[in-house]
Amino acid sequence: MKALIQRVSEASVEVGGERVSEIGNGLLILLGITHDDGPADVEKLARKIPALRIFEDEQGLMNKSVVDIRGSVIVVSQFTLYADTRKGNRPSFVDAARPEQAEPLYEELVRQLRQTLGDSRVGTGVFGAEMKVRLLNDGPVTVELRTDA
Numbered sequence: 001m002k003a004l005i006q007r008v009s010e011a012s013v014e015v016g017g018e019r020v021s022e023i024g025n026g027l028l029i030l031l032g033i034t035h036d037d038g039p040a041d042v043e044k045l046a047r048k049i050p051a052l053r054i055f056e057d058e059q060g061l062m063n064k065s066v067v068d069i070r071g072s073v074i075v076v077s078q079f080t081l082y083a084d085t086r087k088g089n090r091p092s093f094v095d096a097a098r099p100e101q102a103e104p105l106y107e108e109l110v111r112q113l114r115q116t117l118g119d120s121r122v123g124t125g126v127f128g129a130e131m132k133v134r135l136l137n138d139g140p141v142t143v144e145l146r147t148d149a
Contacts, residue, residue: 001041001105001148002032002081007054007141011074013125014132021123025055026071028135031109032081033102034095034148041147042105046112049073054141062141066117073113076125076133077106103127 005027012022029049055064066073079102083091106127114122125131
């Protein structure tokens with residue numbers, strides 16, 4: 001499992017011209033799921049993401065987490081994180097899990113993050129939908145978390 005995490009001042013997701021999620025300070029999480037991923041991978045990310053210290057403290061050091069700043073998160077499914085571009089110019093997505101495997105894992109991560117942060121502080125995209133994601137990257141700070149060995 002891969003999570004591309006961006007520290008944001010604001011972020012939103014639109015589907016079909018309708019805004020489905022919107023946050024201020026917090027994290028935009030693009031989530032990629034592969035065939036070998038399972039509940040243990042979800043649990044790793046659900047523990048790591050809220051504790052990840054990438055927000056600045058009073059001295060300007062990255063010592064605060066999204067929990068510490070009382071920030072919010074948006075989780076967006078992003079199968080293209082598993083694009084294979086080693087051959088040719090058209091990416092292959094064979095490493096990305098099929099929707100029937102990926103969607104329950106995505107939903108479980110969202111559920112666990114809501115349990116930790118609260119329902120109102122965790123937004124989502126719409127799994128499998130064509131989405132417009134807007135963000136104001138703060139820093140910029142972008143971190144990749146992976147659950148593979």
